[in-house]
Amino acid sequence: MPGKQSEEEPLEEAAAEDGAEENLVGLTVEEMHQGQEAALALEDMMALSAQTLVHAEVDELYQEVRLLGQGRFGRVLLVTHRQKGTALALKQLPKKSTSLRGFLYEFCVGLSLGAHSAIVAAYGIGIESANSYSFLTEPILHGDLIAFIQPKVGLPLPAVQCCATQLASALEHIHSHGLVYRDLKPENVLVYDPACWHVKLTDFGHTRPRGTLLRLTGPPIPYTAPELCAPPPLPEGLPIQPALDAWALGVLVFCLLTGYFPWDQPLVEVDPFYEDFLIWQSSGQPQDRPQPWFGLAPAADTLLWGLLDPHPQRRSPVCAIKGYLGQPWKQQEGEAEQLGKE
Template identity: 85%
Template sequence: MPGKQSEDRPLEVAAVEDGGDEGLASLTAEELQQGQEAALALEDMMALSAQTLVRTEVEELYEEVRPLGQGRFGRVLLVTHRQKGTPLALKQLSKNSTSLRGFLYEFCVGLALGKHPAIVVAYGIGIESAASYSFLTEPILHGDLITFIQPKVGLPQPAAQRCASQLASALGHIHSHGLVYRDLKPENVLVCDPACLRVKLTDFGHTRPRGTLLRLTGPPIPYTAPELCAPPPFPEGLPIQPALDAWALGVLIFCLLTGYFPWDQPLVQADPFFEDFLIWQASGQPQDRPQPWFGLTPAADSLLWGLLDPHPRRRNPVSSIQGYLGQPWRQRQGEAEELRDDGS
């Protein structure tokens, strides 16, 4: 099941080109301008936040209850305020692996997004201790989405549609702020209740303004859009856009419906499952349907084809999911077996 996102190197937001409607790599001047405005707003917020950091040891203000999560660069703890007893989630990043700027960036992205029902609420409290930087968010206590996805099964269809709808709304909110999330995977989706009725997106360390130039420095994973795997149009990298998140959402929805990936890498020369998908997508013929896609309905096919178009400018936005909610996304067992028997 899903693994960790590969790292790519963030660079500056590309400059808007004069003399035409199209900017870098087919991004319009308006789109690039939106990314530049987001970057400038974040810089201003980071400068202010650096001046208001609380400099103390975390233990002086908060009592640790239990760990909520652990990553390469830090950990998330459930804590309570020592005086008020308020439960909070505290994300703690080691100074050995995180710079002050990196900490302030992630902290301020969360604040800039404001309140959205499918995004973890960030509180405006940043703490600098001797060995770490920390910030506080609302506590989400039922783990991440990967613990709810049953291998080779996925989630029940109603839960899959609820999760997909809420995540599409969260991503659309991020895009409306001129940002691209870039790290959609089950580990970054927190579950608010045992029935998986509500989920929230977290972890904005990879989020970047639209138009930021990026290069893929590690091997691609299923969530990596194919345009990031191709040689970039500029030495500094590819100017990113929300279509990256649409691709990742399509892969995640497939995982929610099946319990496995549609492919390991979106590279024809490296992954026959991806090549089979492109052949089927090009022909539209039932006999070309790859085996991993058996059991999905025409509505699910249409939704995922739109999100997983290999050409980013033709790829549907994350909001396209709204037109498919309430329709069946899985075939009934008998229908799926019949499809296998007749090759359709």
Template identity: 70%
Template sequence: MTGEKGEAEEEALSWAPEDLTMEELREGQAAARALEDMLTLSSQTLVHAEVEDLYEEVRQLGQGRFGRVVLVTHRQRGTPMALKLLSKASTTRQGFLYEFCVGLALGSHPGIVATYGIGLETPDGYGFLSEPALQGDLIALIQPKRGLPEAAAQLCAQQIACALEHIHSRGLVYRDLKPENVLVFEPGCRRVKLTDFGHTRPRGTLLRLAGPPIPYTAPELCGPGCRPQGLPIQPSLDAWALGVLLFCLLTGYFPWDRPLPAEDPFYQDFLDWRASGEACDRPAPWAGLSPAADGLLGALLDPRPRHRGLVGSVRPFLGQAWKERAKLEDGEGEGAQ
């Protein structure tokens, strides 16, 4: 149930009355200016050194298309840290500085991985340090066709929604919510944090989907009505991705492969059920979810972005049953370790 992020292209902030209010546009512009200032300062303070001169590598924590994350200790102080290394062959200096600065700007929140203010440049790449997550990421805990125990799923939902609200309050949109980017710091998902801010952009940045959509891609980005020049990104994109993620946490699989009714029968079944409002039309993938889960996911997965629930829609549903009791009594695991 993994899946690569759909490729996207971004342009400058844009405004049209049907897309953004003036207040929303100002939020995005303020976020863009603040990041630009941080980029300038961070560019002047990069440490030029070989990684092994400053840190001792302990083990690898993660690997991606553009780099890797390793657990290191400071050679003098012995402090354990996570070091993200990006190759110059696949990452521009500006791209590295951008991700580094977004992490710095957001990392004070308890639901976001803390980025330390040390950026490195080596002959072959770039790197920055953050707090290490020794429990791994959420993808390793999701059991196929079972998901997470309900208590763990609700803990994740609460913390992730809170972190996304913080990101949105800063005029930014996260745009990369998936289990691989949720790091686990305590067993049972008692403490999880968002990481990886390379796709985070100021609200209003024009976005064009350049590759095939994936389950987390909101329908307004991939439908036939999507404008060639792109759509200004909004927090509603993160709300859609949160709905898909919560479905995965509760069931262990995606609700659909792509949100295109002409191409994906599972998505078409969802739209038909939504339009009918009849319990008898419930699609098979939704069996086992409770009415409370239906209500929450129905708000987050509204195909109309302006009618879609905010990420904070999670809050009123916490503490209610999200899985049918028969499903829970059918041997659900005791806890995510």
């Protein structure tokens, strides 16, 4: 990523209980039940999927073509079916670093989301081999979004708005299923075409039911919402809400517009860029923008102020993107230079 490579957040988790005090947890009864229903549905799907795993070595069934991507926990291969020749993407997770439950969870979250134009389509085929677990998805051949973001430039504005619209729609779909995605970053956005007109969200290993209690156990990254950096309201952690994804979407949109992060950590005491942003945001004066925000248009200011509100109850939902489409999100070159002189 331009600026620095983002890391996944190490978190501990627990289930939110009905007896938790509602105003402390920050969830309505309806929201809590939605998350609990999502968790139960996933448990049922995992139990069924465990019984229907195909037990075979991957190379017996599929011919490897090339590597599509690799991360800390596994790799994604382009393969073809040995009998039919069908091209597929195969995500392979080594058993030495992945439990059967962890594999089944990610596999079933993808299946539970069904068909959405901005989410990678998952096929209901899980494979257990001697040393790995694997599942199949549609193949997307142009890599992830990080390769298309030009440092200190970002993407062309039409591509930014296309990406933002599709990702907001994907996140809204995930939230409608009682889930929170929790891992939005360019590495998890796959690109269908070199112009970035069509993108799809992938990798659901960190997705959790709404209301799951989480505790941040490592240093925050730019995409980490500030409420995760504060002491949790319950000993077990913070009950997660879709507002976490709205924050990450705001940071990602900023990166797409500028080619760098707005800050390294959303902590006033350690990051002056974040402190400057909060002062500017609270002033309500767009013309007093800090240096990293030079070049953005007023519509982008308003959109990002909403998505990046430090108070999750006031934060705009991901669907707020829709209200700003077709408007300029970047200043014209002359306007940006004039702002820099004022």
